[in-house]
Amino acid sequence: MTQLHTPKASRNQEMGRLSFIRPVSPSAARCPARGGEGETRRASATTSPSAPCTFSIVPAYNTLNLKRRATYLVASVTLLTVSIAPPALADDKPAGSQAKPPADMSTVGGVRLGKAGTQVDLGTGAPVLPKDLTARSWIVADAESGEVLASHNAHWRLPPASTMKMLFADTLLPKFPKTAKHKVEPSDLAGIGSGSSLVGIKENETYTVHDLWLGVFLRSGNDAVHVLSAMNGGVDQTVKEMQEHADELQALDTHVVSPDGYDAPGQVSSAYDLTLIARSGMQNEDFRDYCATVRAQFPGETKKTKNGTKRGSFEIQNTNRLLTGDYGLNAYKGIAGVKNGNTTNAGATFTGVAERDGRVLLVTVMNPEKKASNEVYKETAALFDWGFQAAGKVRPVGELVPPKSADTGSGSSGDAGGRAGAAGPGDDTSDAKAAPAAAAKEGSSGIATALAITGGLLVVLAAGMFVVRRRWPLPDLVRRRPRP
Helix, strand or coil: CEEEEECCCCCCCCCCCCCCEEEEEEECEECCCCCCCCCCCEHHHHHHHCCCCCCCCCCCCCCHHHHHEEEHHHHHHHHHCCCCCCCCCCCCCCCCCCCCCCCCCCCCCCCHCCCCCCCCCCCCCCCEEEECCCEEEEEECCCCCCEEEEEECCCCEECCCHHHHHHHHHHHHHHHHCHHHHHHHHHHHHHCCCCCCCCCCCCEEEEEEEHHHHHHHCCHHHHHHHHHHHCCHHHHHHHHHHHHHHCCCCCCCCCCCCCCCCCCCCEEECCCHHHHHHHCCCHHHHHHHHHHHEEEEEEEEEEEEEEEEEEEEEEEEECCCHHHHCCCCCCCCEEEEEEECCCCCCCCEEEEEEECEEEEEEEEEEEEECCCCCCCHHHHHHHHHHHHHHHEECCCCCEEECCCHHHHHHHHHHHHHHHHHHCHHCCCCCCCCCCCHHHHHHHHHHHHHHHHHHHHHHHHHHHHHHHHHHHHHCCCCCCCCCCC
């Protein structure tokens, strides 16, 4: 039986919010993971100490005022009517082989997001951006409003490493109930890349879907990804569905080749896309729970004993160091996920979500040039700190667009416009040849028609905003926990 250990609340609380319990003892010794993903594996699962992780509650609904909602709706409609082609060539070469971003990056979410270099519009009293940011690409966005507070090469198409697993999870999580069981066949584990990070799945053992998702989120296990892909009809089918889902999210920089994020020619995403994907994933309660879980028990191998057979378990811990803390790195206050990655080709990548004082931010950092220990987390934490201080003091440089299916305003507006156009000629009361009585009657009818049209347009607009608000973002962006 699998047991989840979710974050515990500290006594240092204000208005029901949870705060982090900082580490009180050093972590167990670490040894390198099995290659590719560069995650770390504990030397002894049984000696792993308790790790901190608590996260705060967030407002249930987007608090945009009516004017901003209308602007957001119109902008979304405009984006859907403009065809924006992503760059034809992706930077899928080893990190550092291309020192500069291409000149023809996508402008999804805003023209400034397609420009190279840092994009920020500081207002009065806004803090300057952190010094010593070395990532090739990064973005800071409000998770609820979708406003991009600042970015750096946001649409640069780069290898994503295991952050690609966010798209994998967002695509497949709704498909299988947690309690479903699967016996692992040898073919399920075929094709796993050399040096992949693994959770330790064994052939001919049975696992629940819940177990497998723990392996994906906590240990970044490529073996768990491949087993779930096999349940979904195979790797090729899963890749196809992931690509379709990325297109639905308007993550147009993303090209999926392998479902686990393992280095593959042409496999790319961007800081902008990874942030879109994370925002989508966080709408799913299971996604939120898994990416916020610190540690759990994972089923081991069945062994023969004197009394028959027995299957043990071992502890796995989340590789997100802003969630668990590490040597020289405290867990980040308010963190609630999402996913990290590290490969030779991609370098270190990370997307995180955190809440403070009722505001929820998403930050993605891709491949810091500085190779110090935990550098990707340090730069992420610095951007979170800046974002929480700068919110309300900077003018957005772009927005996170909603999924195609969430934006229904375009068709409705078009229909309303057509009706208005058809009604126009019948409302003309300026004809000098018309009789006074007829003119009065027609004028009265015209006023009534105009009022009806105006009312109809307002209803359509309000309905469109309601759909966007209702469907994107959904309530409870980050899981709520009761006050103890």
